[in-house]
Amino acid sequence: MIGACLRALMSHWRRRPLQLLAYLGGLALATALWSGVQAINTEARASYDAAAATLGEGQFDQLVPRQGASIALEEFLALRRAGWLVSPVIESAQDGLRLVGIDPVTSPTGLSMLAGGIAPGEFAGRERPRLFANAESAARLGDRAEVVINPDIAPGVAIGDVGDLQRLLGRDDLSRLVVLPEQPRLQPPLSEIAPGLRLQPSQQVADVAQLTDSFHLNLTAFGLLSFAVGLFIVHSTIGLAFEQRRGMIRTLRALGVPLRMLIALISAEMLMLALLGAGVGIVLGYAIAGLLLPDVAATLQGLYGARISGTLALRPEWWLSALALTLLGTAAALTGRLWQIARMPVLAAVRPRAWSMASAARGRVQALLSAALLLAAAGLALRGVGLIAGFALLGCLLIGAALALPLLAGRVLRRAEARATTPIRAWFWADTRQQLPGLSLALMALLLAVSANIGVSTMVSSFRLTFTSFLDQRLAPELYLQVESAGQAAAAEAFLMARGKEVLPLYSARSEVAGQPARLFGVRVGPTYRESWAFLGSRSDPWESVEAGEAVIVNEQLARRGSLWVGDEVQISPDLRLPIAAVVGDYGNPQGQVVLSEAMFAALYPDTHAASFGIRTDDPASLREQIVAELGLPDSAMTNQAALKAMSLEVFDRTFTVTAALNVLTLGVAGFAILMSLLTLADQRLPQLAPVWALGLTRRRLGRLELLRALVLAGIVFLCALPLGLALAWVLLTIVNVEAFGWQLPMYLFPLDYAWLGGYALIAALLAAAWPALRLMRMPPSALLKVFANER
Amino acid sequence: MVLEFQEVRKSYRDSEGTVPVLQGVSFALEAGQTLALTGESGSGKSTVLHIASGLEAADAGAVRVAGQDLTTLDDPALARLRREEIALVFQQFNLIPSLTVAANISFHAALAGRVDQAHIESLAGALGLEAQMGKYPEALSGGQQQRVAIARALAARPRLMLADEPTGNLDEGTAGQVLAQMLDLVAQTGAALMLVTHSPAIAARMDRQLHLRGGRLT
Known part of the structure; x- marks a missing residue:
């Protein structure tokens, strides 16, 4: 029985490959964007952890010079003799690499991070200085030292014995001393032994993971938005598949398939497909993360000085979490439908378009929920504190507005219908309104994508204007x-x-x-x-x-x-x-x-x-030459204002490359959602279209009207997305930025950019509607006639 | 006795209160017998059919199918009874649109765990469906779809076949053919058939006729 039932259930997808594609595609896209972002975040955090493990920064108190950056060897020896348990560290930056020398015997971290388990003897005491670094850093080190590649070393860091580093750098001093956690009870005070040093408590050292938290939170929020847009497709497809299989489910029940078994089999079937879609999504996510990682690495380096690995590892933390989240999302979408099956009377009449008919009661619930969320957003805007409250505000605002969209669009279409002057126009508006429930999830996805684009681009462009004027005031000297x-x-x-x-x-x-x-x-x-x-x-x-x-x-x-x-x-x-x-x-x-x-x-x-x-100076080039010639300072010690500004703007632009890429991807996912909704609805639309065709409208004209309908709906979405996007920008600029980065930015408006974006949204909708419309234009009359012959 | 109703009562609630549909219906049907249940719209014909198939529960009275009292069975047991002892033929055919004709015919038998390929082929041959076996239901005419539904019901070798206006969606000529084929095959398999119909002509072709009026048999 199980086999026969599963075959019957799966046969639905075989007969409707487009719907299967929509389901798998929605899952894959949702998982791809989410897992891609998570892969980047996990890689970055692994790099921070590696840095913390390698260098012990933030974990231990340190002794640092009160003035300058050098500790004399004598001061270190004096401290050791006085009973202070300190470990010496020498550090230098060369060619973008951080060279760190530690004492492998006394260092509290040092060797523990090396997975290969390197013995202290192997670490030092060789003729040529030996450094340990990951492959990327090793390539940049060249042949200055003997390099041992170790993937566990933090990116951008080469580590070696303190003596080796002193030889390599031609120095005999130290940079800092790490204070070991266990110290003797009776120590002479630091001021007596080494008055030139001061104790820097561990928490005072800038924790790069903490600094970059807000950046990763922003990425996560974008990933979550894309995931939500993808799940709209999944939700929509599951809803459609259940409606189309309502008759099959009723027949199966009538033929003696127990309800529990039916629910178990449908759950297994949908989750199995979800697993497949999520698997494809993880592969795509890996590819997206691989493409974006260099830009993210540049951003983190530019903004925070944090180095992350440029190569991506397939870590279970991100792919397992993405898989689990996708399965949970699918299960959530499934639950409501399974509940409907459990409550559905076996003898209920099959209504093929019941799915797309929104009841008045459902509309009221949706309106109430939307109002509650928008009120909560207003409350959070007035009283919320902290970054989490900022993101909760964004969530309430976006979901509340998305829920309100079908209701608003319904009102607009009803008004248009009331003002229609010809029967065809009246039919067009009425038919468009009737399509709304079936398309509402896809339209909500488009609303989220377009408003996110408006909001984020407004924030980035406002930030760029502010940043440029900031550079002008801060970089006044030539x-x-x-x-x-x-x-x-x-x-x-x-x-x-x-x-x-x-x-x-x-x-x-x-x-x-x-x-x-x-x-x-x-x-x-x-x-x-x-x-x-x-x-x-x-x-x-x-x-x-x-x-x-x-x-x-x-x-x-x-x-x-x-x-x-x-x-x-x-x-x-x-x-x-x-x-x-x-x-x-x-x-x-x-x-x-x-x-x-x-x-x-x-x-x-x-x-x-x-x-x-x-x-x-009015002539920086000539002054530069004079400084080199007369002061003997190297030319590399000088930077022109223009070069500095250009470099700063380059860092800025790279910072938002990832955001721009995620923006485009989210819009693409929304376009895919519309395409899939229109394609899957196309067959169900025949009973509405065939009578109008029979009354004298050509298939070509019906097809053109379908295109026009997509444009009208996308236009309504864009008009709703504009204020929503600007509200989103306001929240990002005045709340999220303050909490995440500590600065508030003025908001500027960019009407031309919005007009372009509106154009893109219309084009996306037009392209999505083109295929179903073309199919309608080329549909043989026999297919339309079947509607009247009751043979469909 | 394959089917037995004893003083079965059923009522529904609507906005105006409780509406009695069956008010003490009793009858019995033996193996190999055919029975027509007639009555005006709303007289409770379909309710009798649904109660007999275990899709709906009676409010009072006893219903026995193949010796089992339906009122004592839970949902899984009722489902097993439908799989193994009962077959249903609906006015709207209720085929599975994504399965081929061949898969649809063998489907109920597969659920019951007794697929007999030779029997299926013979049913298909008797109903003139050999050429349609690889097609999907949407490619068939209404008469062909109802033949597939009848073949599906009989392929499961049920002891009780319940048909709700099986020819209600077909033209007169096709309806006559389909009914004749169905009665022949039911007679061959020895199943009992209860058929709900509006048509006195169709009812006249059954062994027995019962008429429902105001929730009572007359």
Whole structure:
């Protein structure tokens, strides 16, 4: 019996391959986009974990120099002799690689991450320095050292013995000391043994995984949106398949198939197919992730300095979770239908179009649900706090609007019908309205895709405009010079001042302000700062008080995270507390920054020299040549403003390449949803079309009207998507961005872009409707006549 | 006795209250016998058929099919009874559109676990369906589809065959042919047949006739 039943159930798909394609395609697309995003996130997190395991960053307290970046070997030895259990680390950046030397015997991490289990003897003590790195980094190391490839080493890092690294770098100092977790009870204080060092608690080290969380959350949200759009197709196809098999199910029950067995067999059949679709989706997802990963890697490096592997591994974390989510989504869509079967009387009349007939009661429930979700969205917008609340707001807004779409479209079509002046037009509007329930899921998918496109593109374009003007104010000097020592700094300053240029030295130091890791900047207040910096909030003439050492300027991230604003005071050092004179927008980094006067900075950090200089000049090229010739500084120490701006904009654009790609893919999925809905509905439409054909409308004209119908519906969707997309942009700019990145952006409108997007949506709908319309135009009259012969 | 109704009562609820449909219906049907159940629309003919097939439950009274009291059976047992002892032929044919004619004919027999290929071929031959075996129902005329439904019912070798207006969707000539073929085959298999019809002419061709009026047999 089981075999006969399964064969009967499966025969439905054999006879309706398009429906099977829609079901599998919907599942595959939903899984592909979701698993692709998850693959990227998992790969990135694995890279962060590898970095944490390799370098122990964020896990252990460290001793770092109070000034500069170097610890003398004597200080390390003094600490060891005094009983401090510390492990030495030397570090240097070369050609985009981070070279890290550790002591394999004392390091609390060091060797544990190497899956191959490397013995300390193997690690060091060779004639040529030996480094361990993953394949990507090994290729960049060249033949500077003997390289052992180990895939567990964090991307962009080469690790070796501290002695080997000292030899390789030609140095005899150390960069930092890792404080081991177990320390003797009676230790002499650090200030006595090594007063030049300070203890940096583990939590003060920027945790890259934490910093990038918001980026991954954004990706996840997009993946989830695409997954939802894909599930609309699945839901729609399952609904259609159940309606079309209602008669079969009734016959099976009448012929003696028990209800429980029928439900079990249908569940097994649908989940088996879901497994197949999800499998295809995972393969597609792997391909999508492989294509997007280089851009994501560039984004993470550019935005957060986080390095992730450029190669993708097939990790069970993402493909198993994608598989489970797809099966759960399918099961959720199935449950309602199975419940209907369980309650369906065996003798109920078969209504082939019952599926597409929405009852008034269902409409009321949908309207109530939509209103409740939109109200919840409003409540979250007014009172919600935190990133999760931001995404919950987005979810309520999008789902509430999607549920309202068929009701709104129904009203529009009813009005059009009432104003129709000819019978054909009246029929057209009435027939379009009758199609709404059958197409509503596909139209909702299109609404979500188009509004996401409008929202995200508005956010990105607004961000780009703001970022460009931010670059203009922040990168006012025409030339930038980097120096490595106090001597170079003094010589460069004297040289430039002698030529009457405005010189803007930049001093910096890491510190903690308002409980957050922050960077302090010492600046020479002058006309450039006064004229070019625009503030989000300030007292009158903030630079005056900064120059006088009476106030500071903080960036928006620090202000928002610390709930600070103009007039509030911040603790700069144990004995210095200053008010905030202004808050400045800062879109270049996620961390807090405090701007002090040069004099104030020098008082706090007397031994720190300026690390870079901004120079105002009318002829950067000639000044550059003079600096090389007369100061003996390398040309590579200088960067032109234009090059810096171009590089920054390139990083920005790459950052949103992934978003743009996901936008296009989501729109594609929505187009696929419409195509599949129209194709699967096409056969069911014959009883509506055949009488009109018999009354004198040609098949060609009916086909053209089908195309027009798709355009009308897509047009209605676009008109609804426009305000929804702008609301989405507002939420992203004023709520999600603030929570995720710590900055709020002004919102700009881009009507021309929206017009183009509207055009694309119409084209997508037209293309989706073209095939069914063409089939109708070429349908033989005998197929239409069957409607009247009751032989269908 | 293949089918036995004893004082069967059934009523439905609608917006105006309870509507009695069957008010103490009793009759019996033996193996090899054919019975026509006639009556006006709404007289309860189809309800008798549905109760006899276990698709609906009686409110009161006893219903026995092949010696089993339907009122004591749960849903799986009723389903087994329909699979193994009863066959139904509907006015709307109720074929499975995605299965070929051959698969449709053998379907009920496969559910009952007694597919007899020779019997199926002989039924197909007797009903003139040999040339249609590879086709799908949508490619057949109404008369052909009802022949497939009859073949499906008889291929399962039921003890009781229940037919609800089996020729109601067919023209007069085709209806006569299909009915004659069905009665021949039922006689050959020794099954009992209860047929619901409006038509006095069709009813006249059965061994016995019962008429329902106001929920009672007259």
